[in-house]
Amino acid sequence: MRWGKVNRGEQLKSSPWAPKLPYSGTRDTSEPMKDRKFTPRGPRSGAKPFNRPGKSAGRPAWRDRDSASDGPVILYGWHSVTMALQNPARRIRKLTLTENAARRLADENIETRVTPEIVRPQEIDRLLSPDAVHQGLLAEADALPSPDIETLEQEGMVLVLDQITDPHNVGAILRSAAAFAVKAIITTARHSPEATGVLAKAASGALELVPMVTVQNLARALTALNERGFQTVGLDSEGSEDLSDVALREPLALVLGAEGKGLRQLTRETCSVVARLDMPGEIKSLNVSNAAVLSLYVGASRLGLMKR
Numbered sequence: 606m607r608w609g610k611v612n613r614g615e616q617l618k619s620s621p622w623a624p625k626l627p628y629s630g631t632r633d634t635s636e637p638m639k640d641r642k643f644t645p646r647g648p649r650s651g652a653k654p655f656n657r658p659g660k661s662a663g664r665p666a667w668r669d670r671d672s673a674s675d676g677p678v679i680l681y682g683w684h685s686v687t688m689a690l691q692n693p694a695r696r697i698r699k700l701t702l703t704e705n706a707a708r709r710l711a712d713e714n715i716e717t718r719v720t721p722e723i724v725r726p727q728e729i730d731r732l733l734s735p736d737a738v739h740q741g742l743l744a745e746a747d748a749l750p751s752p753d754i755e756t757l758e759q760e761g762m763v764l765v766l767d768q769i770t771d772p773h774n775v776g777a778i779l780r781s782a783a784a785f786a787v788k789a790i791i792t793t794a795r796h797s798p799e800a801t802g803v804l805a806k807a808a809s810g811a812l813e814l815v816p817m818v819t820v821q822n823l824a825r826a827l828t829a830l831n832e833r834g835f836q837t838v839g840l841d842s843e844g845s846e847d848l849s850d851v852a853l854r855e856p857l858a859l860v861l862g863a864e865g866k867g868l869r870q871l872t873r874e875t876c877s878v879v880a881r882l883d884m885p886g887e888i889k890s891l892n893v894s895n896a897a898v899l900s901l902y903v904g905a906s907r908l909g910l911m912k913r
Contacts, residue, residue, distance in 0.1 A: 677745040679801040680812075681733060686742040687715055688810030695813060696747040701729060706741030733802065749812075751819040754829050758788050758856070762904050763835070765791045765860040767823055767872045769893060772798040776807025777894035778861075783811035785901040786910065791818040791826055791858075827875040830858050837876045840900055841868050842890070844881035848900060851880050853907045859900050864893050 677698050680686050687710070689695045700721040702710070707723060729743050757763060764787055769775055775798045782790055797819070798804050805812050820826040827837050838851060839860040860876055862868035873879055882896060891899065905911050 678748050678805070680744045680746060680805050681729070681737060681739040681742060681802050682806045682809075683740045683742060684810040685802075685805040685808070685812070686744045687713070688813040689744060689746055690715055690718055692813040694749060697744055698747065699745040701732075701743040703729070703741030709741075737802065738806065749817070752789070752816050754791070754818060754820070754826060754833070757818070757833075759834055760855050761786065761788050761910060762855075762857045762859060762901065762908070763787060763789045763791060763830075764897065764901075765823070765827065765830075765837070765858055766793075766797070767860060767862040767868050768793065768796040768866075769861065769863045770796055770798050771864075772804035773807050774864075774892070774894045776804040776809075776811075778897045779804075779808035779811040779815055781894070781898040781901055783808075783814040785898075785905050787815055787901070788856075789816045789818050791820060791823075791830075793823050794819050794821055823869075824871045824875045827858070827860070827872065831875070831877060836878070839868050839873055839876035839879040840882060840896060841873065841879050842881050844879045846880055847883045848880040848903050849883075849907075851878055853904055855908055857904055857908065859897075859904060861893055861897055861900070 680689050683706075686700075690697065690700075690710075697718050700717055700719050701724055702717075702721045703726050704723055707717075707721060710717060726741060729739050729741065730737070732743060733739055762785065764778065764782055766775065766778070769778070769792075775792075779790065818826075830837055833856075835856045835858045836854050837858045837860060838848070838853070839862075840848065841862065860868065860872060862872065868876075868879070882891065882899060884891070
């Protein structure tokens with residue numbers, strides 16, 4: 606969907622080590638998510654040695670299997686770190702905590718799994734940046750592997766992201782995907798965000814809950830989904846009908862394009878349906894992360910997933 610013009614002045618211009626607040630603009634100080642069930646995807650092996658976060662912070666947390674030698678994922682903030690600590694498939698390399706954070710982990714009965722380094726908050730500030738809301742937790746971990754499309758369950762919903770590069774938006778989409786029990790998010794190896802601190806913080810732990818499938822060619826991936834029985838529905842302002850009027854069925858793949866340019870032409874042509882989201886108000890376009898959660902709600906409601 607074409608989401609309207611992008612305000613370039615609001616985009617992230619600095620390195621991943623100068624993150625902004627999550628997309629909502631508020632500090633995430635809520636209690637940790639509990640009673641989550643993990644589906645371990647297996648730790649990655651053969652990673653290169655890593656000394657300081659600043660060296661490899663810009664590397665993605667998901668890539669295809671040939672990239673197992675990529676540097677570690679950098680996670681900070683309560684939800685991002687505690688969800689990783691509670692995911693047995695996530696290998697933790699190093700954990701840096703403040704005294705208050707270490708005490709809170711103990712109070713919550715969350716095992717650190719590795720011996721943490723206790724530091725003053727200013728030390729974590731120095732490693733990240735003064736405006737990073739780290740809440741006294743910083744972890745270096747191995748990335749989780751990217752599963753194959755052929756292994757996806759043929760039920761429920763998946764999301765497909767067509768060159769959405771802003772980490773705040775993708776993090777917010779991940780969080781919504783976890784809330785709606787999305788089976789996976791499919792994205793491209795190129796023109797995808799770096800799933801380190803900024804994205805992980807915005808995802809609020811959802812990196813541990815929603816598998817990321819990385820593909821080299823999105824059109825071929827959509828063709829594979831079509832052949833496996835998925836209904837591939839692209840979201841675009843020029844869609845032929847409103848999403849709520851489309852006869853949706855499982856398994857469903859909702860395809861979202863970047864703000865401004867929307868879905869690429871080949872992506873549109875490969876989708877089985879191209880639909881729009883009609884808005885009753887004066888503003889007709891939505892931020893891509895808001896459009897994602899609205900389309901997920903429509904899909905889940907139509908498919909009866911809300912009652913499962």
